[in-house]
Amino acid sequence: MCVAYPGKIIEINGEFAKVDFGAGTIRDNILISLVNAKVGDYVLVHAGYAIQVVDEEEAKKTIEMWEEMTKELDEEQKKKDLYEAIGSGINE
Amino acid sequence: MSDELPKILKYYRNPTLAKSITEKIDELARKIEENIAIMHVCGSHEWTITHYGIRALLPENVQVRAGPGCPVCITPAKDIDDAVKLALDGVVVMTYGDMSRSKGTKMSLQDAKALGADVRIIYGVQDAVQMARKEPNKEFVFFAVGMDTTAPATAYEILSSVPPNLSFLVSYRYTPSIQGSVMESNVLGIDAFISAGHSATITGMKPYYEYFLRTKKPVVFSGFEPLDILLSVYMLLRQIYENKPKLENEYTRAVTWEGNVKAQNAMEKVFDLEDGYVRGVAVFPKAGFRLKDEFKHVDTRERYGLKKGISTEDEYVTGARCGEVVMGLIDPPECPLYMKVCKPEDPKGAPMVSQEGTCWIWAHHKITNLVPKCKR
Numbered sequence: 079m080c081v082a083y084p085g086k087i088i089e090i091n092g093e094f095a096k097v098d099f100g101a102g103t104i105r106d107n108i109l110i111s112l113v114n115a116k117v118g119d120y121v122l123v124h125a126g127y128a129i130q131v132v133d134e135e136e137a138k139k140t141i142e143m144w145e146e147m148t149k150e151l152d153e154e155q156k157k158k159d160l161y162e163a164i165g166s167g168i169n170e
Numbered sequence: 171m172s173d174e175l176p177k178i179l180k181y182y183r184n185p186t187l188a189k190s191i192t193e194k195i196d197e198l199a200r201k202i203e204e205n206i207a208i209m210h211v212c213g214s215h216e217w218t219i220t221h222y223g224i225r226a227l228l229p230e231n232v233q234v235r236a237g238p239g240c241p242v243c244i245t246p247a248k249d250i251d252d253a254v255k256l257a258l259d260g261v262v263v264m265t266y267g268d269m270s271r272s273k274g275t276k277m278s279l280q281d282a283k284a285l286g287a288d289v290r291i292i293y294g295v296q297d298a299v300q301m302a303r304k305e306p307n308k309e310f311v312f313f314a315v316g317m318d319t320t321a322p323a324t325a326y327e328i329l330s331s332v333p334p335n336l337s338f339l340v341s342y343r344y345t346p347s348i349q350g351s352v353m354e355s356n357v358l359g360i361d362a363f364i365s366a367g368h369s370a371t372i373t374g375m376k377p378y379y380e381y382f383l384r385t386k387k388p389v390v391f392s393g394f395e396p397l398d399i400l401l402s403v404y405m406l407l408r409q410i411y412e413n414k415p416k417l418e419n420e421y422t423r424a425v426t427w428e429g430n431v432k433a434q435n436a437m438e439k440v441f442d443l444e445d446g447y448v449r450g451v452a453v454f455p456k457a458g459f460r461l462k463d464e465f466k467h468v469d470t471r472e473r474y475g476l477k478k479g480i481s482t483e484d485e486y487v488t489g490a491r492c493g494e495v496v497m498g499l500i501d502p503p504e505c506p507l508y509m510k511v512c513k514p515e516d517p518k519g520a521p522m523v524s525q526e527g528t529c530w531i532w533a534h535h536k537i538t539n540l541v542p543k544c545k546r
Contacts, residue, residue, distance in 0.1 A: 126294020130371040137423040
């Protein structure tokens with residue numbers, strides 16, 4: 079039960095939120111009282127409640143760290159991969 | 171993964187990067203020379219590792235073992251028996267799907283349902299509260315199993331308001347204490363640990379510090395994408411090679427040193443830690459949650475006069491080696507029952523029931539032999 083899925087908050091009603099998990103899966107009544115979340119945030123949802131807000135800056139930093147590790151990789155491939163990840167934006 | 175989900179996730183599954191990280195892992199493993207045993211303590215990590223074939227990507231001298239991270243697998247038979255008894259006595263018992271299929275000493279909640287008991291599968295504790303409210307003339311019990319990830323929502327509901335016809339059969343386990351005990355055990359011979367990332371979003375890294383100080387064993391808190399795992403293995407090997415053990419965080423986008431303080435506060439208000447039995451294994455100090463005395467009125471054990479205390483009584487099928495699988499001492503194919511009499515469609519032991527159980531995950535991926543170590 080460590081399973082948790084990231085989803086985007088699209089609406090907040092009091093202590094509950096409507097969360098979009100992608101692929102047409104939208105769940106209502108996700109409890110968000112145990113995190114400080116706002117509309118547009120990505121949250122990790124476990125058994126019907128948000129356990130944490132995903133830190134976008136940190137997610138990007140991890141990728142930058144990988145970039146450092148893989149400096150010798152083919153430059154073109156790297157640019158392509160990175161563009162896919164960051165260039166098109168986490169928030170689109 | 172759909173297009174609507176953050177594109178960033180795709181990057182966490184990028185094969186080019188994976189190749190480059192495995193090369194770095196190879197390089198470090200060659201320099202270290204010795205055999206390194208890494209343990210993770212989370213069913214979801216086992217899923218990622220098996221699904222993406224990560225064991226086959228690792229060098230010969232680096233082994234990743236599955237530890238006690240499957241909540242259904244570690245829930246004691248006694249607690250299941252209690253839930254079954256209540257269900258057969260006419261109380262509505264609510265729990266998660268996996269949990270309803272795990273057998274106690276006699277039967278599972280699903281078996282009780284087949285006998286006519288009212289057993290309901292729910293997604294979260296909020297559903298339990300709503301259901302109990304809708305039918306005020308029935309008695310409801312929420313069989314509350316899981317780890318520190320699941321406990322805060324229950325604590326929150328108990329602090330908010332609980333309908334009088336609902337009580338909680340609490341069987342939560344505290345991951346830091348379980349991993350801590352494994353870290354302090356020298357019997358298992360584990361050199362380094364991949365910590366459960368989602369559990370740690372709640373607890374933070376802090377509770378692991380005391381165990382780290384005593385054992386100086388490398389720990390990395392890891393995310394759940396394949397690259398998260400590979401990077402975590404790399405970070406652990408780097409700690410070992412440089413002889414600088416630490417508590418390191420790979421899952422920085424969700425795990426912090428302090429964790430989710432709001433959730434911790436809710437848990438601390440409602441629960442105390444006590445010794446907890448990990449099914450088929452042992453009693454771990456401070457590994458179980460107990461409702462505080464002031465919440466006796468919502469405690470199922472109080473309400474129905476159930477016998478308290480720890481019972482290690484169990485009745486697994488002869489020959490089953492569930493406990494050893496749960497502790498990573500053996501791989502599922504080493505159990506004589508695996509895929510012969512114990513299968514996902516007819517499980518004999520909890521690790522074959524739960525989607526977070528090592529046996530279920532291996533069976534689901536059709537692994538019938540020990541995973542060969544690939545030489546690249």
